[in-house]
Amino acid sequence: xxxxxGTLYIGITDNLERRISEHKNKLIPGFTSKYNISRLMYYExxxxxxxxxxxxxxxxxxxxxxxxxxxxxxxxxxxxLAEGLNLEMFR
Numbered sequence: 036x037x038x039x040x041g042t043l044y045i046g047i048t049d050n051l052e053r054r055i056s057e058h059k060n061k062l063i064p065g066f067t068s069k070y071n072i073s074r075l076m077y078y079e080x081x082x083x084x085x086x087x088x089x090x091x092x093x094x095x096x097x098x099x100x101x102x103x104x105x106x107x108x109x110x111x112x113x114x115x116l117a118e119g120l121n122l123e124m125f126r
Contacts, residue, residue: 036072037113043102044072045094047087051078055117075117077106 036044036058044067048054055075061068081087094102110116 036067037074037076038071039074040071042070042072043076043099044070045091045102047084047091049084059117074115075120076110076113076115078116 036046046054057063058067059073061071061073066072079087079090081090094105097105106113
């Protein structure tokens with residue numbers, strides 16, 4: 036997730052639709068609401084929560100540049116992927 040100004044946030048969820056809504060509506064106080072983190076820039080789907088946690092930890096250790104390079108692999112124009120995303124597939 037990212038703000039319009041480019042602040043990045045990395046996290047995991049078991050319900051992408053709910054989590055996007057929480058970010059967009061600032062329902063959870065903290066970093067994401069403070070910095071207006073509301074745009075889905077990148078996502079991966081994992082079969083096991085342990086794999087998602089390991090990926091999250093790995094990405095959080097990366098430089099901003101490396102994170103942006105990863106985002107651009109699936110989102111070259113850095114648009115909000117939540118717009119037009121079929122969230123049914125994540126339920």
